Amino acid sequence: MKNEQTAYREIYSRLARQQSHRGESRLQFDTEWVLTRGVETRDGREEYNWHGLNRGGDPAHPYLIFQFTLDGNGGFEHGGKTYRLEAGDVFAAVTPSDYRYFLPKSSPSWSFFWLSIYHPYIVSRFAQQVAQTGALVHVPPDSRLFTRTLEIWEQPSGTRDSLGYEQLLFDWMFEYERFCHSLLHPHDERERWLQDARQAVLDDLQSACSVDKLATKAGLSRTHYSHLFKSATGVSPAAWVQQVRLEEVARRLTNTDDKLQKIAGEAGYGDANHLCKVFRRYFHLSPNQFRRQMK
Numbered sequence: 001m002k003n004e005q006t007a008y009r010e011i012y013s014r015l016a017r018q019q020s021h022r023g024e025s026r027l028q029f030d031t032e033w034v035l036t037r038g039v040e041t042r043d044g045r046e047e048y049n050w051h052g053l054n055r056g057g058d059p060a061h062p063y064l065i066f067q068f069t070l071d072g073n074g075g076f077e078h079g080g081k082t083y084r085l086e087a088g089d090v091f092a093a094v095t096p097s098d099y100r101y102f103l104p105k106s107s108p109s110w111s112f113f114w115l116s117i118y119h120p121y122i123v124s125r126f127a128q129q130v131a132q133t134g135a136l137v138h139v140p141p142d143s144r145l146f147t148r149t150l151e152i153w154e155q156p157s158g159t160r161d162s163l164g165y166e167q168l169l170f171d172w173m174f175e176y177e178r179f180c181h182s183l184l185h186p187h188d189e190r191e192r193w194l195q196d197a198r199q200a201v202l203d204d205l206q207s208a209c210s211v212d213k214l215a216t217k218a219g220l221s222r223t224h225y226s227h228l229f230k231s232a233t234g235v236s237p238a239a240w241v242q243q244v245r246l247e248e249v250a251r252r253l254t255n256t257d258d259k260l261q262k263i264a265g266e267a268g269y270g271d272a273n274h275l276c277k278v279f280r281r282y283f284h285l286s287p288n289q290f291r292r293q294m295k
Helices: 002-022 120-133 144-153 162-184 187-203 211-217 222-233 237-255 260-266 272-283 287-294
Strands: 026-029 032-043 049-051 063-072 074-078 081-085 089-095 099-102 109-117 136-138
Touching: 002 032, 002 063, 002 109, 032 063, 032 144, 032 162, 063 120, 074 089, 081 089, 089 099, 089 120, 109 120, 109 144, 120 162, 136 162, 144 162, 162 287, 187 211, 187 222, 187 237, 211 222, 211 237, 222 237, 237 260, 237 272, 237 287, 260 272, 260 287, 272 287
Parallel strands: none
Antiparallel strands: 026 032, 032 109, 049 099, 063 089, 063 109, 074 081, 074 099, 089 136
16 A cells, blocks of 8 residues: 555656646647646645536536545545545546535545546546446556556647547546456456457458357357356447447548448448448447547
């Protein structure tokens, strides 16, 4: 524990120096800002108490607060429970919603850094993850999630490569989801099930590898395979198959100029209309809108 606390205190000092030299705390794509960030310490000289329903924000266009404790301790209320936040504890809260974070009267100080994210798709994915695994996690300083989070925070304010920065945000979001799933499911077993299924889907992409085919390959009935897969990974095999296929579609939309009909056929969706319906349900954008945003 002492080593963790030392590491986080050193990180706080580094981020505080960067903030004092950088000034500007927001990053934007064109005219729209997608992220604000900061590092701060709160103590008993003034009240520090924020409720998620009083932080502003439009319920139709929510944003995400991601706050990472580095030293001291704070308080967080969510789902009818109150939590003590110490070094390495992180909460992710979609705003506006019913949560509260505050400096407890018993705490001499609380140091943390924070990110506020306004990217609609990333906010919606975080909301789904929080609903599944809760708003609070403990993140070790040697974890990939911590490294990814620092990459996001430390990006220069003058970043002009909006596509590259959006890719960083997506990579960070996926790392958060992987981290949360690893808390619920043993990592090695989970990764084996996911990677075996991913490879089978990609090997049979055009003919749309089904759960029945995955079960047959594993020598199991569909029901037994589905039960074991979800127990190990936290996701149904049907949902994972769909995710792998759509991630491949998204990759091709981003990295090629292929027509949608060609991508649909090669990804096993038959025609562009079917792909559009499925893609929109998953990404909340049409394939053409996604392509324009990424390019």
